[in-house]
Amino acid sequence: MYAFNYQNPKSVADAAAALSKGGDAKLLAGGQSLIAAMKLRLSAPTDLIDLGGIKELSGIKVEGNNISIGAMTRHAEVARSKEVQAKIPALASLAGGIGDRMVRNMGTIGGSLAHNDPVADYPAGVLGLNATVHTNKRKIAADDFFKGMFETALAAGEIIVSVSFPVPKRAAYIKFKNPASRYAIVGVLAAETASGVRVAVTGAASSVFRVAAMEKALAAKWSADAVAGISVPADKLNSDLHASAEYRAHLITVMARRAVEAAK
Amino acid sequence: MKISMTVNGKPVSAEVEARTLLVTFIRENLRLTGTHVGCDTSQCGACTIHLNGRAVKSCNILAMQAEGADIVTIEGLAKADGTLHPMQEAFREHHGLQCGFCTPGMVMSAVDLVKNHPNPSEETIRAELDGNLCRCTGYHNIVKAVKAASAKM
Structure with missing residues (x-):
């Protein structure tokens, strides 16, 4: 590097300031x-x-009906947290399946x-659970945070301090992972939240996105059958050596169905 | 830049470039070459060490990120009198290695695995060892060794 x-x-x-x-x-x-990107000189x-030395950025706090996770909290800590396991098991399981x-x-x-990697797991967690990203300057709703491939709403000089997750009624995250990299080929988080049903998909396109048709169907009836017949058009999905766009479209429906079944 | 940490119980310090990887510091500055560089892309796990009690991949961490940390490498696992750690002993007993290249990382990762999953099932061992690759594909005996060691740790 x-x-x-x-x-x-x-x-x-x-x-x-730095x-x-x-x-x-x-x-x-x-x-x-x-660091991996810097070693490849993709980032310089x-x-x-x-x-790493800023203590205030780490830790998990229960605040009423929210769980607030400090920006520097490691995935393993979220996965092992008794509070997260009890209140948002979908989030503990998502964190425990990263890498x-x-x-x-x-x-x-x-x-x-x-980083907002299009195949990362956390973007689906944040968008699907309607979390709020707290920075040193403002609060950003999940719907406004993810802007595109490796792009977010963060401005120059802005630092994520914590992420606040409202406890959902039920939720699950299911991913079809690449067995070598463990990234999501397709990952779907389905949740019934206080602000409605949300279905977020990662790994399939240039950035995480919601599937309105599935959300509408699940709001009418929360059942795996409700989403079984709904597919996302393949024309805007990723196609690479791991999976074609058509296969990813197919996987979205399958993962969504499984997530609805697994939701608790 | 000046860097100090504790490695296998001994305080160490050195002057390094900021871009020095932790594994480079361990192998080249400290001459502890038991920690291996396999893929150098954070996939194979041959470089696994313990940083403040957590297994991490030292090829994907800057030495500076370990400033002040407590590091244990494969050289620090056996007792001073040469008695092997139960995990090392189990790998020997169950022939949990073929060429041996992945072994230091496997052992360091497995110690952390058993710490977090006492008495793991074979399924748990296989799932939780997914960050360590054995290119001899000798997983069967590795899993047996981890299972056996878990009963003695």
Whole structure:
């Protein structure tokens, strides 16, 4: 990888100040995507600002009917959290299925969301559960956060501080994973939330998206049969050596059906 | 940049470039070459070490991210008198290796696996070892070794 200046701030304010000092600075969370990209020289920041030393960014808190997860909380911590397992088992299970055990011991929710890899799991969790992304500047609703492939609503100098998940009535995340990379070829989160039914799909297109037709059908009747006949058109889906767009379209319906069946 | 951490119980420090990977620091600065570099893309798990008690892939972490950390590598697993860790002993007993290249990472990962899943089923072992690849495909005896070690840890 190319050389960079390394900084290790101790507070979000210091990290934001370092981020705004010009150059092509990047934040380092767990680094499980970023360091790999830097090794391949796909990413070459001039400055790397390591968030690993900022204690206030880590931890899981139950706040009324919400679970708030600090941006630097590792996937393994979310998967093992008794609170998350009890209140949003779909989220614990999603976090426990990311990458492999060693990746889950380093990777973070904030890093995953800021990266917005089209095949990552957390974007489906955040969009499907109608979570809110809290930054050092504002709150961003899930529906406004994901903008496209590796693109989010985060502005320059903006840092994710935590993500707040309202506890759903029921939800499940099911993915068909690539056995080599463990990324989702297609992953679907189906949830019945206080603000309605939500179905979010990752892995299938350039960015995570919702399926309105499935949401409408499930709102009328929450059953696997309700989505069995609904398919997403293949023309905007990804096609690669792992799966054709038509196959991904097929998988969306299958994964959605299984998620509805598994929801609790 | 100056970096300090504890490795296998001993304090170490060195002057490194910021872009130094943790595995490079371990192998080249500390000359602890038991930790292997296999794929160098965070897939194979040969570089697995323990960072503050958690198994991680040291080829996908900067040395700077481990500043002040407590690191254990494969060299730190056996007792000072040479008595093998129960996991190492089980790999020996059950022939859980063929060429041996993946073994340091397998053992470090398996110790962490059993810590988080005491008395794991064969299914759990296979699922939870998915971050470690054995290109000899000798998984059968590896799984047997992990199962046997879990009874003694």
